[in-house]
Amino acid sequence: MTRLRAVLFDLDGVLTPTAELHMRAWERLFAPYCDARGLAPYTAADYFAHIDGKPRYDGVATFLASRGVELPRGTSDDEPGEDTVCALGNRKDAIVNDLFVTEGVAPYPGSVRFLDAVTAAGAHVAVVSSSRNTPAVLASSGLADRFEVVVDGNVAAAEHLPGKPAPDTYLRAAELLGVPAAQAVVVEDALSGVQAGAAGSFGLVLGVDRGVGADALRAHGAGLVVSDLGELDATVLGTDDTGTDDTGTDDTGTHGHEGANA
Structure with a gap:
């Protein structure tokens, strides 16, 4: 060798x-998103299957595709929200950064x-x-x-x-x-x-x-x-x-x- x-x-x-904080941030993003739209509930298995290790926007797009949802890609400058893949990704980023500050x-x-x-x-x-x-x-x-x-x-x-x-x-x-x-x-x-x-x-x-x-x-x-x-x-x-x-x-x-x- x-x-x-x-x-x-x-x-x-x-x-x-920090993966634990990221997992919680994704759950806070997608659990209410799925519930509000009548989609299959978001679970930890979704994180490992669709999101873990991928760039943030790719994780958003892959998860949405698993629920049959397609959104415009948008741009990295999109305000945190739900209208585009990037807006959802930026919303998740805001959530996790709050966790970094509060929990270290x-x-x-x-x-x-x-x-x-x-x-x-x-x-x-x-x-x-x-x-x-x-x-x-x-x-x-x-x-x-x-x-x-x-x-x-x-x-x-x-x-x-x-x-x-x-x-x-x-x-x-x-x-x-x-x-x-x-x-x-x-x-x-x-x-x-x-x-x-x-x-x-x-x-x-x-x-x-x-x-x-x-x-x-x-x-x-x-x-x-x-x-x-x-x-x-x-x-x-x-x-x-x-x-x-x-x-x-x-x-x-x-x-x-x-x-x-x-």
Whole structure:
């Protein structure tokens, strides 16, 4: 195995529990929307199936399509409301930003331990998120200075990169780090994210099961699934601090990343 030299982290649900706030914001948006129109009720399963990991407006459009609703796309300047896809997306953004302010953001302790371990081992690290709130979340969580590269929804829009499940944002982060995709780890909790990692032919797609299900993550492209990144250490890179060689073989003759909980 070629040594893995970079770790590309999704943000919401991987580094920070902001995915929970996003889930609640989507529920506050779509539960009354569906009720008022006699549509099938919005559930958490809708979040995982139609919204999780996607750019905000794509999530709106995909969910609406699941209910047979088609709205004009509109533009990102639309006022928060219900007349266009973008208006609904902007309304959701206002809801979640209120939650960020009232409840705050703290990173997962296990994710910070894993981040510490891979950076201490010499890996390059980046954040790759569909969210345009990424700078605010990184600053609020105290992680803003931990990453060499951030490719978020703002960068994707500026550079015209398609969002997940397309691999382009992850490939762009690897390019900015100067690391081939085959030598990088993608860390994701969303089905669209693990699909992006698989489509980009990355060295390892690491799934974090925050509720979508380990089997579903594997089926969509994760090569390894854990419930918390604290279960892992730097051996996931195929090396460790005790002299593992660049083939990924440790002192027991096993591949370090295969020993983690799958």
